[in-house]
Amino acid sequence: MLPERSSEFRLIESFRSTTGASPAVVIGIGDDTAVVSASDGLILLAADMLLEGVHFDLATATPFQIGRKTLAVNLSDVAAMGGRPKYALVSLALPRQLSEHRNENFAEQLFEGLRSLAKEFETTIVGGDTNSWDGPLVINVAITGEVSAGKAITRSGAKVGDWIFVTGSLGGSIVGRHLDFTPRVSEALILREACHLNAMIDVSDGLVADLYHILEESNVGAFLNESSIPISETAASLADDRSPLEHALGDGEDFELLFTVSPEDGQKLTENNPLPIPLSHIGEIVVGDSCQLRGKSGMKTELPRLGWSHDVGKP
């Protein structure tokens, strides 16, 4: 019943010896728990589990990418609260068939993907759990963060009249970007310095689906201007049965920031984008509980709650 411990120990030891230390880490990997110094204020807590065949495929994703992505989606959650990531715990179920010849190498590359992104975003991996089994690859990261400005940006603060913005461009992430995206941690911190963010979320389920999370939590409605939706080059070049716009509105895993600000702050951001990446004013918050798409011809379409699909407008 117990997992094989010897290779697990080797992995932990290898990981332990190369994980960066932080002055606030009193005890890192290697005891019953990690011990870190508390700082004043608020602690952010989140976890994401990535599953082989659901969130990635071993035929197309490298172990480095899988490790990196699992941390990246957690960093994106912290970014969406306007926070700074601090500590991560990594839990791993490693398929035994990777174990005979490739295990340590595979796991080492996976850890390297985690480590490289952790270093980039000053996050310390303080512990976790490593297992081998006969099932598919499973990796879970739990993360803590802090909100240095003292207030977390939630989904529930959108106000009628707010302008809706999204960073970057959207759609077609599945072609590859979902494995290589940069979590918008720095952008969120720049934005919260530049203006007052009323509500924010990261685009993981899809633009419309995630906007609905804001609308529901804030008890408001919204409209989006079709001509303002930033469609990614990938989405624009996809030759399938969905339009580039449908991809931009509906595709998951873009991991861009979707947020609302007052019209005054919106004007400021439009005139002077403080970010090194594009920022698009895509719509406004209105009274109501639904989201409308305003077409270039002026036609209005109600967008379904659970994301774009072929029968959009006929939910």
Next chain:
Amino acid sequence: MLPERSSEFRLIESFRSTTGASPAVVIGIGDDTAVVSASDGLILLAADMLLEGVHFDLATATPFQIGRKTLAVNLSDVAAMGGRPKYALVSLALPRQLSEHRNENFAEQLFEGLRSLAKEFETTIVGGDTNSWDGPLVINVAITGEVSAGKAITRSGAKVGDWIFVTGSLGGSIVGRHLDFTPRVSEALILREACHLNAMIDVSDGLVADLYHILEESNVGAFLNESSIPISETAASLADDRSPLEHALGDGEDFELLFTVSPEDGQKLTENNPLPIPLSHIGEIVVGDSCQLRGKSGMKTELPRLGWSHDVGKP
């Protein structure tokens, strides 16, 4: 590639509505991250992933037991540091075959197992991640805790001359207790009030294997007195090819506390056990790097580093 969201949403909503609130939880389940107030001092961080077919079997464990156990092993880690558990994040990969008819019921019972133990140990479940897939059941809990007395009890503080103690009785956990054990959170807090704990660990890999973790981290050796090892009734009644003593020394998942104290404190604990459960003085810390078993006849056996096995003494 994306998981099915609708049943996931229902589960999260069901969980969200029934999870106990704590005044320090600013935002619980339902935003990008949970937000909790920081308290002064030290934060403990740990995670454990439990896998179907490795740590439990759906033929013999109920979903309630599986949920409960996953939190319990994390609580045991916090206990082993002398801490108080605070917040938990639950990540779940639920097999789709449980999904058609039994999913919500299965998941609900699993969450109920988590909730009941969380309530018992004043731990708030603040978030996590719920997925369905075609793989086996996977559940991960990440936990935070605090050390109210200001110091975590590590594995590295054992001193030559220390007396070695273990709570409860050992061996045969696999027969059932591994699914129903009570994490020794309260006992650890009582012990740290009653004496100065030099080193502590929970017995998850097995008495000898976990004692070696203390020995390695503290750079010391130890001897155990065979006649003092508390053998559980289950281990004593197991009719297999290993002796009750072998079970007590080698079996994993007892989740008792193994700790060392000065001889003075050891004397106190022996004269007046402050716990509502048995406490056994099983050996002493000595100079060296190995662990000896002193038999009833006076014979000394060196115990192998990676736990008891049939070829004990011939590692």
